[in-house]
Amino acid sequence: MYLKLTKDKLTRQSPRPLSAQEISRNQSIHEALRAELTAELKQKGTLGREGRLITTSSPRLKARLVRT
Amino acid sequence: MDIKVREYPADTNPFRYLVEVDKGNGLRADYIVEFKGGTGLVPYLDCYYTEAELTEHTLMVDFFDLQALYDICGVQKFEQLTDMHYTTDELEKFFIEGIAEAIFDVVERTGATIVFSAPFKDSLARYYHRLLKKYATDVNYVYREDIREEVNFYVLETDKR
Numbered sequence: 001m002y003l004k005l006t007k008d009k010l011t012r013q014s015p016r017p018l019s020a021q022e023i024s025r026n027q028s029i030h031e032a033l034r035a036e037l038t039a040e041l042k043q044k045g046t047l048g049r050e051g052r053l054i055t056t057s058s059p060r061l062k063a064r065l066v067r068t
Numbered sequence: 069m070d071i072k073v074r075e076y077p078a079d080t081n082p083f084r085y086l087v088e089v090d091k092g093n094g095l096r097a098d099y100i101v102e103f104k105g106g107t108g109l110v111p112y113l114d115c116y117y118t119e120a121e122l123t124e125h126t127l128m129v130d131f132f133d134l135q136a137l138y139d140i141c142g143v144q145k146f147e148q149l150t151d152m153h154y155t156t157d158e159l160e161k162f163f164i165e166g167i168a169e170a171i172f173d174v175v176e177r178t179g180a181t182i183v184f185s186a187p188f189k190d191s192l193a194r195y196y197h198r199l200l201k202k203y204a205t206d207v208n209y210v211y212r213e214d215i216r217e218e219v220n221f222y223v224l225e226t227d228k229r
Binding site: 038060 | 137160
């Protein structure tokens with residue numbers, strides 16, 4: 001069945017693209033975190049110690065892999 | 069595909085997690101899930117939330133391929149960087165049963181009321197949008213699409229708010 005998408009529907013389903021300024025801002029945030037992690041890795045040789053396993057046989061969300 | 073999520077605390081960050089993905093046949097990868105809080109987050113969302121909430125109850129989340137971090141800093145690790153060739157279903161499983169589990173756990177541990185992410189690629193942003201629309205209400209989280217539309221941060225208000 002043919003379904004004509006309205007402008008509102010298109011807006012709702014597709015987020016506004018990132019502007020150049022937003023890409024730059026978000027890239028800076030990501031790179032700053034990465035730089036902190038690599039500096040820590042260089043200094044200590046590790047980023048942490050293995051702690052409590054939080055995965056269970058019944059996760060709070062199960063991926064619903066049927067396309068929506 | 070087997071996914072394990074565990075705490076991976078460090079002195080610098082007690083709220084760090086490790087997501088281990090094993091697809092079998094030697095295809096495996098580890099990801100660091102990093103949560104960041106504090107006053108540094110205030111400028112990003114101060115039009116929407118109080119300074120107190122942003123400083124004390126907000127976390128920014130990002131994730132990194134651990135092997136790529138080893139490669140960048142030149143620290144030897146005796147594994148080869150593996151292209152995991154995720155299918156669409158496997159990628160969704162990775163985000164929902166890996167990254168999202170780390171988010172749920174850190175929210176329970178910290179009582180965080182806001183968790184947000186700052187994707188730097190349109191493809192990643194579109195993917196976050198699709199997953200948040202599909203799953204947020206299942207766990208009584210609110211996906212603030214208005215904030216995404218205005219400033220392109222992907223904000224979840226958690227069930228602790």
